[in-house]
Amino acid sequence: MTDQPNQHPGINISHAxxxxxxxxxxxxxxxxxxxxxxxxIFALLFATYATMVNRTAGGPTAAELFDITNAFIETxxxxxxxxxxxxxxxxxxxGRVGGVRLWLVVSLVLGLVFIGLELREFAxxxxxGATAQASGFLSSFYVLLSTHGLHVLxxxxxxxxxxxxxxxxxxxxxxxxxxxxxxxxWHFLDLVWIVIFTVVYLPAVAT
Amino acid sequence: MNTSMLLGKLxxxxxxxxxxxxxxxxxxxxxxxxxxxxxxxxxxxxxYLWREWFTSTDHKKxxxxxxxxxxxxxxxxxxxxxxxxxxxxxxxxxxxxxTPDHFQQIFSSHGTIMIFFMAMPFLFGLMNYVxxxxxxARDVAFPLMNAISFWLTAAxxxxxxxxxxxxxxxxxxxxxxxxxxxxxxxxxxxVDYWIMALLVSGVGTTLGAINLVVTIYKMRAPGxxxxxxPLFCWTALCASLLAVFALPGLTVAAGLLGLDxxxxxxxxxxxxxxxVMNYANLFWIFGHPEVYILILPAFGIFSxxxxxxxxKKLFGYxxxxxxTMCIAVLSFTVWLHHFFTMGADAxxxxxxxxxxxVIAVPTGVKVYDWILTMFRGRLRFDTPMLWSIAFIVTFVxxxxxxxxxxxxxxxxxxxxxxxxxxxxHNMLIPGVLFGLFAGYAYWFPKATGFPLDExxxxxxxxxxxxxxxxxxxxxxxxxxxxxPRRMAYYDQPEWxxxxxxAAIGALSVLAGIICQVIQLVVSIRNRDRTTSFAGDPWGGxxxxxxxxxxxxxxNFAVLPRVNSLDAFEEAKESGQPYVWPEKYDPIEVPRxxxxxxxxxxxxxxxxxxxxxxxxxxxxLSLLGVIGIVIARSFATDTxxxxxxxxxxxxxxxxxxxxxxxxxxxx
Numbered sequence: 001m002t003d004q005p006n007q008h009p010g011i012n013i014s015h016a017x018x019x020x021x022x023x024x025x026x027x028x029x030x031x032x033x034x035x036x037x038x039x040x041i042f043a044l045l046f047a048t049y050a051t052m053v054n055r056t057a058g059g060p061t062a063a064e065l066f067d068i069t070n071a072f073i074e075t076x077x078x079x080x081x082x083x084x085x086x087x088x089x090x091x092x093x094x095g096r097v098g099g100v101r102l103w104l105v106v107s108l109v110l111g112l113v114f115i116g117l118e119l120r121e122f123a124x125x126x127x128x129g130a131t132a133q134a135s136g137f138l139s140s141f142y143v144l145l146s147t148h149g150l151h152v153l154x155x156x157x158x159x160x161x162x163x164x165x166x167x168x169x170x171x172x173x174x175x176x177x178x179x180x181x182x183x184x185x186w187h188f189l190d191l192v193w194i195v196i197f198t199v200v201y202l203p204a205v206a207t
Numbered sequence: 208m209n210t211s212m213l214l215g216k217l218x219x220x221x222x223x224x225x226x227x228x229x230x231x232x233x234x235x236x237x238x239x240x241x242x243x244x245x246x247x248x249x250x251x252x253x254x255y256l257w258r259e260w261f262t263s264t265d266h267k268k269x270x271x272x273x274x275x276x277x278x279x280x281x282x283x284x285x286x287x288x289x290x291x292x293x294x295x296x297x298x299x300x301x302x303x304x305x306t307p308d309h310f311q312q313i314f315s316s317h318g319t320i321m322i323f324f325m326a327m328p329f330l331f332g333l334m335n336y337v338x339x340x341x342x343x344a345r346d347v348a349f350p351l352m353n354a355i356s357f358w359l360t361a362a363x364x365x366x367x368x369x370x371x372x373x374x375x376x377x378x379x380x381x382x383x384x385x386x387x388x389x390x391x392x393x394x395x396x397x398v399d400y401w402i403m404a405l406l407v408s409g410v411g412t413t414l415g416a417i418n419l420v421v422t423i424y425k426m427r428a429p430g431x432x433x434x435x436x437p438l439f440c441w442t443a444l445c446a447s448l449l450a451v452f453a454l455p456g457l458t459v460a461a462g463l464l465g466l467d468x469x470x471x472x473x474x475x476x477x478x479x480x481x482x483v484m485n486y487a488n489l490f491w492i493f494g495h496p497e498v499y500i501l502i503l504p505a506f507g508i509f510s511x512x513x514x515x516x517x518x519k520k521l522f523g524y525x526x527x528x529x530x531t532m533c534i535a536v537l538s539f540t541v542w543l544h545h546f547f548t549m550g551a552d553a554x555x556x557x558x559x560x561x562x563x564x565v566i567a568v569p570t571g572v573k574v575y576d577w578i579l580t581m582f583r584g585r586l587r588f589d590t591p592m593l594w595s596i597a598f599i600v601t602f603v604x605x606x607x608x609x610x611x612x613x614x615x616x617x618x619x620x621x622x623x624x625x626x627x628x629x630x631x632h633n634m635l636i637p638g639v640l641f642g643l644f645a646g647y648a649y650w651f652p653k654a655t656g657f658p659l660d661e662x663x664x665x666x667x668x669x670x671x672x673x674x675x676x677x678x679x680x681x682x683x684x685x686x687x688x689x690x691p692r693r694m695a696y697y698d699q700p701e702w703x704x705x706x707x708x709a710a711i712g713a714l715s716v717l718a719g720i721i722c723q724v725i726q727l728v729v730s731i732r733n734r735d736r737t738t739s740f741a742g743d744p745w746g747g748x749x750x751x752x753x754x755x756x757x758x759x760x761x762n763f764a765v766l767p768r769v770n771s772l773d774a775f776e777e778a779k780e781s782g783q784p785y786v787w788p789e790k791y792d793p794i795e796v797p798r799x800x801x802x803x804x805x806x807x808x809x810x811x812x813x814x815x816x817x818x819x820x821x822x823x824x825x826x827l828s829l830l831g832v833i834g835i836v837i838a839r840s841f842a843t844d845t846x847x848x849x850x851x852x853x854x855x856x857x858x859x860x861x862x863x864x865x866x867x868x869x870x871x872x873x
Contacts, residue, residue, distance in 0.1 A: 026348050030421040033451055037413055040455035044492070048463070048474070048485055055480030057473070132472050136480030139472035143463065161837055168841065178840075 016093075024177050031181045035188050038151075042192050045147060046199055049140040053203075057135035062204035065130055067121070071201040074117045075193065078152075081110035082190045089183050097171055100179070101163065107186065108159045111152050118149050141200065148196060151189050158182050215820035216396065221374045226309055232286075233372040262799040264350035265760055266335050269357050271654055273332025274647065276361055280324040283368070285720060287317035289713050292678070296710035298696035299703040307695040311378035312397065314693055316367060318381025319401060322497070323408055324364040326635070329643045330504045331360070331415050334443045337650060338419060340751035340758065341437045343428025343767045343774070348421035350797040351845075356415035358807025363408025366814050370400040374818070377401035380693070382494065383464065385475035385486050390468045396818050402465045403814035409458050410810075416450035419443055428750070431769035434528065437749040438521060441528050442507030445535040449496045449503070452539070456493030460486055469817075487549060491542040499538040501635065503531060505642025506573060509595050512645050513577050515745050516592035517584025523576040524772060530569035530576075537566040547618040556615040563613035567606060574599060589745070590664035594645035597672045598637045605633030608683065626686020629679045636675055644671075652744045656756045657734040663726035670719030677712025681705035740864035748776035753784065755861040761794040761849055764858050787862050791855045793848040802839045806832060 053062060084106040091099030122142070125131075132142040162182060165175050210216050223229035247253055260268055290313050294303040305313070339347055347353050370376040377397040379388040388398045423444045427436065436444075463474040464486065473479030475486045514521040521527065543551060543559040577599060586592065608630045612618050621627060652658040685705050690697070730737070742756040750767060751758075753775045765786050771777045778784045809831040816824035 026421060026425045029425060030348060030417055033417045033420050034413075037417070037451045037455055040452055041459055044455060044459040044489060048459070048489070051482060051485055052474075052480065055473075055482060057478070057480035059480075132466075132470065133479075136473040136476075136482060139466070139474050139481075143466060143472070143474075157833075161840060165841070169843075174843075 020173055020176065023173060024180065027177055028181060028184070031184060035184060038188070039192075042144075042147070042195075045140070045144045046195065049144050049199065052136045052140040055136040057137075059135040059138065060128070060130050062137070062141075062200070065125060065128070066201050066204040067124075068201055068205045070117060070121050071197055074114055074121075075197050077110050077114045077117065078190055078193050081107045081114070082187055084110060085183055085186050088179070092171065092176060092179055095171060097166065100171065101166060104159050104163055104166075104179075108156055108163075111156045111159070115149060115152055115156070118145065144200070145196065148189065148192055151185075151192075155182070155186055155189060158185070210820055212823070213821075215816070215822065217373070217819040217821065221396075221819075223372065223375075226306060228305065229309060229371075236368060236371050258799070261804050262354075262801045264346075264354050264797045264800055264803075266339050266347045266350065266353055267654065267758065267760075269353050270332045270334075270336030273328045273335060273357055273360070275332075276357075276364060277325050277327075277329035277332060277643075280320050280328070280364055282720070284317050284320040284325050285716070287313045287320070289717060291317065292706075292710040292713040295694065295697075295706045296703070298694075299700060299706075300698050301696065303696055305695065308378060310695040311380075311693070312376045315377045315380050315383075315397075315401070316370075319377075319404070320364075320367060321635075322381060322501070323405065324360070324367060326501050326639050326643070327408075327412060328360055328364075329647075330446070330501065330639075331356075331412070333508065333643070333646045333650065334419055334446075334504055335415075336654060337646075337751055338440055338443050339422060339426065340653075340754060340762060341440050341749050342423065342426060343431060343750045343763060343769060344422065344426040345762050345766070345794070346426075346797070347418050348426055349418050351800055351802060351839075352414050353418050354800065354803030355806050356411040356418065358803040359411025359414070359810055360408045362807040362811035362814065363404040363411065365811050366400055366404040366407065366818070369815065370397070370404075374400065382490055383461070384490075385464060385467070385483050386477050386481075388464060389476055390471075391476075399465070399468065399818040402461045402468075403818050405457060405461050406465075407810050407814045409454055409461075412450055413454050413458075416447040416454070419447040420451060423447070428763075428767050428769045428774075431774070434525070435769060435772045435774070437507075437773070438510040438524065438527055438531075439504070439507035439749075441531050442503040442505075442510070445531050446500045446503040449500045449535055449538060453493045453496035453500065456489050456491075457497075460489035460493065463489070484549065487546050488542070491545040492539075494545065495542040496538045498634075499534055501639045502642075503534065505639045505646075506531070508642045508646040508649070509577060509598060511749065512591045512595050512649050513580050515649075515747055516587045516589060516595075517581045518587070518746065519580060519584040520748070520773060520776070521576070522579040522582075523572075527573060527576050530572045533569040534566060537562065537569070541566060544613060544618070547615045548622050553615075560613050560615045560618075564610055567610060567613075570606065574603060589648075590659070590661060590668055591645040591649040593665065593668050594641045594648070597668070598641045598645070601633065601637035601641075601672075601675065605630060605637065608633060621686055623691055624686040625682040625690045625692055628692050629682035629686060632679050632682075636679075641671075649745070650751070651730075652739070653742070653751060653754075653756050653758070655734075656740060657730060657738045658744060660726045660729045660733065663722050663729055667719045667722035667726060670715050670722060674712045674715030674717075674719055677715055678709045679712070681708045681712075739868065740861060741868040742861070742865070743775075748773040750774050753778070755857070755864070759854075759857050760796055761854070764788075764791055764794070764854050785862070785865060787858060791851045791858065793851050794854060795846050795848055798845055798847050800839070800842075800845070802835060805835050809835065 084103050088100050088103030088107065091103060122145075125138075130138055132139050159182065162175065162179055165178070169175050223233045247256065260272060263269065290305065291310070294305045294310055297303050303310075335347065335353065339345070367376065375395050375397045377383060377388065377393070377400060379393060379398055379401070383398065383401055386392060388401075423436070423440055463472075466472045467474050467476060467481070473481040475481050475483050477483075510521055510527060540562045541559055543555065544563045547556050547560070577595070608626070612621060612627065612630055648659050648664060682705070685702060688699075688702065690699070690702055740755055742754055742758070743752040744756070745752070750769075753767065754762060765788060767774060767778075767786070775784065809828050813825055813828035813832065816822070816828060
């Protein structure tokens with residue numbers, strides 16, 4: 001197509017890389033649409049958590065259980081991984097393969113550390129009898145957090161696949177576009193975590 | 208029930224020998240399936256089907272497969288309906304021929320199938336086929352994802368069908384309300400089948416909706432502004448956006464119910480701090496937009512059919528666009544009217560009651576627009592138009608009963624009665640199904656090159672419309688006398704006559720369906736006489752008619768330039784409807800891929816294994832799904848070129864057909 005209709009502000013990169021523009025225009029917009037759908041899933045899980053937070057069925061309450069220190073470390077780790085991914089995006093823009101690889105690996109490690117911290121927290125809670133089966137409150141807590149955690153795990157797998165694709169293909173158009181979408185996904189998970197921190201952990205400390 | 212490592216809960220007890228009727232139903236599925244497989248093998252059609260259809264990424268073929276799936280599921284869902292009508296006609300002070308448990312399975316599978324595996328695939332099929340053509344595009348935005356969407360939907364439908372043979376289906380209705388559907392009250396695998404079928408097909412529908420959204424926003428022909436899109440594309444856009452935003456509600460509701468059942472959590476249980484009202488809210492936050500996901504594209508079909516057969520332009524295009532958008536937004540503000548009686552505050556009920564009545568306003572605007580499109584038109588009464596007229600009249604009746612139900616105090620009287628059943632069938636059969644039939648008849652010659660037989664179409668139409676009124680008007684009367692829905696039997700003698708009339712209505716619908724089957728056979732048999740390659744049998748106004756019938760894989764050899772609404776009509780008026788340049792360029796199209804079939808098949812196995820707690824198989828197929836996606840992401844040679852010569856050959860053959868037709872008519 002010679003002319004470029006139907007561009008949306010904010011998500012087109014035609015000015016910087018005209019040859020990538022048409023491709024990313026469609027795929028990145030599609031990925032945003034998917035993220036909106038995913039965001040609704042999280043919104044509904046947040047709403048569910050909000051209605052269940054006091055349904056402890058005589059079991060432990062949020063104030064008794066949650067440890068803000070651990071959640072704070074998790075937050076820092078995840079935010080740092082967003083930063084390192086951003087550094088990877090800069091390297092991608094400048095076409096430095098080594099830089100992209102390095103920052104993807106660092107983000108991957110931080111993502112895995114986050115999952116490890118989350119699993120440690122779950123194990124600690126379960127040891128105190130606070131399992132997902134203990135009450136409606138804990139069911140909604142575990143499901144909200146593991147849905148986010150599984151997303152992070154999926155993101156880690158995606159990073160591994162992208163590292164492999166960089167080795168096989170180099171930074172070709174497909175790979176660049178996929179790393180761009182992976183970045184959207186990764187930052188989206190950060191955003192969700194910040195809401196989790198605000199909705200789940202902070203009120204538990206405040207009371 | 209014992210569970211083993213190898214087979215989970217699956218054992219020979221799962222076979223349906225608990226009742227001769229269930230066994231007969233299973234036998235029909237098994238032998239019907241084997242018969243189809245034998246026929247295809249005998250015809251040696253497997254390579255053809257695999258090459259041309261199963262692995263196809265062409266939006267037109269995927270659209271036709273969606274419609275084919277929907278027609279098969281329509282038969283299944285209708286048999287369920289017929290069985291219910293027969294049971295209730297004879298179950299006065301008697302047990303009838305179905306056990307209550309079996310009756311419950313039937314109404315649950317009827318609702319689940321008709322909504323998720325008949326209406327949804329039918330609509331997605333028509334949208335898939337028509338939207339890219341109307342936009343002047345060569346395909347949808349993501350052709351392979353389109354195939355994946357279809358095969359996931361088919362996998363969900365297959366899970367429902369398999370439940371007929373292996374195990375049982377849910378007895379919890381199509382909405383699956385807990386706590387009844389929790390493990391303590393529904394210990395069998397029925398609810399698990401329902402959950403897995405919806406989750407698997409839900410992923411497919413979400414992907415399909417994303418695909419249509421992106422196609423409509425990004426793939427329009429050069430020059431086509433949003434307000435120059437045919438109205439069907441607008442309704443497809445709104446319905447797809449609704450699906451993107453609403454389906455998460457179903458995913459979360461069904462997923463959390465599954466977690467309760469599989470992992471012993473307490474989201475919707477009576478004990479342990481569960482809250483059943485959360486389910487009702489989550490389900491209907493999805494469920495009400497779902498109604499508009501179904502009906503908006505049908506409105507779009509009527510908005511395509513009525514102008515064509517009135518030989519006028521659509522009246523009030525702008526207003527119809529705004530009305531469609533209003534309905535799409537408002538559809539998220541009415542969900543609570545599905546449970547007025549569950550104890551919400553009177554003010555809350557009042558709010559949702561008023562919003563429900565407000566949504567009738569844009570719908571009413573649309574009805575007037577269609578009527579005014581017909582006003583002073585030169586009307587032609589081909590079957591698509593007949594379905595549209597029957598829709599307008601019948602739909603208005605259903606709309607008015609809807610306003611009755613929107614008043615909370617009246618809803619307290621009518622809720623859970625057959626009045627409600629009559630109401631929503633009165634919306635969905637004329638609104639959605641008649642729209643689908645109109646679209647099926649309207650676009651059939653586009654997809655195949657030959658029209659559907661008109662005489663058999665009219666017969667089907669008459670039987671369907673008469674059958675609809677006979678089957679559902681008595682249910683209003685029964686609702687007024689307080690007859691509850693979902694009754695396996697009753698002891699009120701005065702009710703029976705209404706149930707008998709309703710059963711006669713169902714038989715009339717059966718006659719209509721038989722006419723449609725005959726219509727298809729007759730049309731195929733007569734195709735040598737009726738085939739027209741020229742591609743514009745109805746005098747259409749939109750771009751899908753500016754192609755040959757059937758259109759080539761690439762749709763448009765030269766992408767049309769659009770600068771007005773009803774682009775094809777404008778082009779005809781300017782005297783230059785078709786563009787045939789001297790020289791053609793090669794066209795890039797996606798290669799076939801088996802990814803869709805593989806993902807559908809693996810997801811089916813995953814769902815089946817989860818239903819029966821065969822965990823090793825579930826883990827294996829989950830790894831399979833992930834592995835297939837990763838493997839596909841390494842594929843590079845995913846497109847091929849159709850050579851300029853091939854394009855030229857097709858275009859000149861089409862040109863000859865168009866010119867020959869022009870001579871014949873002048």
